[in-house]
Amino acid sequence: MIKLELVNESTFKKIVDMKLPPEQNAFVAPNVVSLAQAWLCYDNARPYSVCNDDNVVGFIMLDWDEGERSVGIWRFMIAPEHQGKGYGRKALEATIKLACEAGTIDFLHLDYVQGNQIARDLYYSLGFRENGDIEDGEIIMILPLTDNPKLGMLTADDDDMEDFIELIKSEKEAGTSIPFEFEDSSYIEKAIEDGLVKRFTLMGDTIGLSINGVILMGNQNLSYLEEARQRL
């Protein structure tokens, strides 16, 4: 039976030693790099051994983000000698089950390198769909777990700036009156640096932000304003 077990003292060497053949190397980073990143992103990274009974047959690392209510499949491989035996599919099914059962996750996301048709078809068969986005040359796929997503809230970082500028621009075009805090992008950048900015999300999309407690919620999503206030 396939199960996921957090990488531990007795499995990490097998995970580090698990290498792909050259033609698959471009599809996923070496596991030693993933484990180092798991340490750097300690709060969100969940590196699992894929075990068939007690045998380690693969590696999957999740980006578990309850703020955004998302789980990213960050890294995924089945050892070459175990590929094509159905373990990859079962490992993904176990991942989806884990996310469903948590009750705090609205969607899964992943990206794949263009041309990795086997992985892409596998994800597709499990319900993942391309959403049209490409990040660092990799194609993004999403699997919604609910039709009724809840409000996500995260402390913003530099990467969110582009979304904020777009949201503020479209709100201005829609005639929303914009509090002065949101008029000056260098002010927002400084507030992000100081940890004073929150990003509100729905299925990963930015629908609002707050600076020091002042909220700008997109006019399409005003029904979430009260909840956003309460969450701050």
Ligand SMILES: CC(C)(COP(=O)(O)OP(=O)(O)OC[C@H]1O[C@@H](n2cnc3c(N)ncnc32)[C@H](O)[C@@H]1OP(=O)(O)O)[C@@H](O)C(=O)NCCC(=O)NCCS
């Ligand atoms: C992608 C990967 C994880 C799939 O794992 P796996 O255990 O081999 O997959 P499974 O045995 O569960 O098979 C899943 C499907 O892929 C197909 N498949 C697997 N290997 C295949 C191969 N070499 N050629 C053609 N089809 C293949 C299977 O037929 C199966 O399809 P089906 O369920 O419709 O019959 C594995 O190939 C891998 O580690 N690849 C290299 C790393 C990688 O690409 N990771 C993904 C990064 S996004």
